[in-house]
Structure formats: structure tokens, C-alpha cells
């Protein structure tokens with residue numbers, strides 16, 4: 628393993644320059660969960676490689692695009708590419724938009740030289756909430772950044788989502804990661820900017836370009852030792868005494884679909900006379916968040932308000 632702040636990354640990059648005659652294709656695996664923009668990232672990489680004169684093959688699999696299902700896309704480019712899928716252990720780059728998804732695909736990275744670029748964003752899936760007792764620990768990965776960096780040739784853990792939020796648009800986290808990748812792939816920076824500007828909606832061009840530049844700058848500074856991997860907070864596991872559950876329901880967004888009512892493990896929701904969801908049995912609600920995760924219209928938010936006993940836990944959640 629090498630220090631993420633080292634300059635070894637440039638030397639390790641296996642990307643052949645156009646016309647340089649690399650016999651093997653370059654393999655980029657992009658992973659994340661539905662709604663994060665995995666497909667957009669892989670399309671941009673594929674388009675750019677095509678414009679540079681490479682043969683490109685791309686394949687993608689997406690689950691529940693809106694509700695947090697796993698999404699991944701293989702992009703392969705080179706002089707000749709026979710198969711659209713990357714064999715295990717042959718990805719030159721793994722770009723992960725979500726922390727646990729990144730870890731799940733680590734075996735696909737090329738041992739010793741594979742470059743891992745991962746957002747530290749944690750999206751805890753509903754099935755991680757198997758133990759419904761109040762305050763039970765979530766079944767989510769617990770590896771730290773150091774654990775993961777130790778397993779890869781080159782590793783970068785970036786708080787891309789936070790950087791996107793700072794830019795005023797939390798949807799451009801994927802472009803921050805694309806910018807980080809752009810510093811590692813040997814295509815001209817101007818070409819990356821052009822492909823992004825051509826692809827995104829015109830009204831978001833400025834923020835997307837800034838996201839791309841910030842991601843690129845982050846890696847360049849990491850090479851000089853000026854940036855450090857972001858940390859990953861452990862998944863929250865407050866105890867029952869630490870918090871009080873509060874449901875925030877936005878009635879005008881509720882479409883009366885009944886999903887949350889049927890899926891609430893504690894049966895504490897119902898539709899009222901206007902067929903808008905309401906919390907019927909607050910004392911039974913464990914704060915498991917299934918209703919928040921499953922509502923297709925984002926009409927429910929679950930808040931865990933800190934109590935005196937749990938000072939400090941709310942921030943972790």
C-alpha cells in the first residue's frame with residue numbers, strides 16, 4: 628500500500644495515450660446506489676474514451692434506481708475490446724459513489740495497481756435494519772478508511788457529497804468523483820470539461836464544472852500530500868436512552884399509496900380521513916426509518932432528537 632498523498636499514482640496509471648498502442652483495454656468500474664448518478668458517470672467516461680479514438684464497451688445493471696438499489700456499470704476501452712464486462716481482479720479503476728458499495732466491489736480491483744476512488748457517503752439500506760429493537764446496531768460495513776486503503780494499490784476516500792453540498796447542489800457528488808478520476812486518467816482536462824458541459828442540463832453547467840474541478844484538484848493536492856483521506860464515521864448505534872423519535876410528515880407530498888403503512892414493522896402508521904399518512908402509535912415507533920426509505924414521494928423524514936442522556940449522538944445520525 629502506498630500513501631494516498633504520494634506521487635506514485637501517476638506512474639501507476641495504466642492508461643495508454645491515444646495511439647500509444649496499449650494492447651490491453653483499460654477497465655473502469657463505477658458503482659453506487661440508485662439515484663446517485665452511476666450511469667451518468669460511466670456514460671461520460673465511455674463518451675470521452677470514444678472521442679479519443681478508442682473502442683469502447685459499456686454495460687450496466689441497475690436495481691431500484693430511485694429507492695437505493697445497487698447500481699454498477701463496467702466501462703472498457705482500448706484498441707480492441709472483446710467483452711463488455713470486467714473480470715474479477717482486472718479493474719484498473721473502481722469509482723464508488725457510496726462507501727459500502729465500494730467495499731463490496733474491492734475484489735474487482737487489479738491487485739497491486741488498481742486505483743480506488745470512493746465517496747465516504749454512507750447510505751444504509753433498509754435490510755441493514757434487521758434488529759428492530761430501539762438503538763440496535765445497524766448491519767452496515769464497519770471498515771475504516773485505513774482498513775480499506777491497506778487492501779488496494781492506491782486508495783482515495785473523498786467526502787464528495789459534502790463537497791457537493793458546499794457547492795449548493797448535493798446531486799453533483801458524482802461529478803466530484805469524476806473529477807477525481809479525471810486526474811488519474813490521461814485525457815486532457817479541457818476534454819473532460821467539454822464532455823461534462825455538453826452532457827449536463829445547461830442551467831447546471833457551472834456547478835457541474837466546478838464540481839469536476841474540485842474533484843480533480845483534490846486528487847492533485849493529495850498527490851502532493853496536501854489532502855488527506857476523509858474519515859468514515861462508524862454506523863450509528865445509539866442506545867434507547869439517547870434519543871426520541873420524531874416523524875416529520877409533509878402532507879402535500881403524500882400520495883396515499885399506503886406503502887409505509889403496510890411496511891412499517893411496528894404497524895404504527897395509518898392513513899387518516901383525508902388519506903394522508905399519520906403516526907397512529909408514536910410509543911411503538913422505533914425510528915427504524917423504513918418508512919422514510921420506502922416512501923416514493925419523500926413525504927416522511929425520521930428524526931432522532933437527542934436527549935440529555937445522548938448528548939453527541941444526534942450528530943452521528
Ligand code: SF4
Pocket residue numbers: 880881882883884885886887888904921922923924925926927
Ligand atoms: S409511502 Fe409516502 S406517499 Fe405512500 S402513504 Fe406513506 S407517506 Fe404517503
Ligand code: SF4
Pocket residue numbers: 890891892893894895896911912913914915916917918919929
Ligand atoms: S413509523 Fe417508520 S420509523 Fe417508525 S417504526 Fe414504522 S417504519 Fe419505523
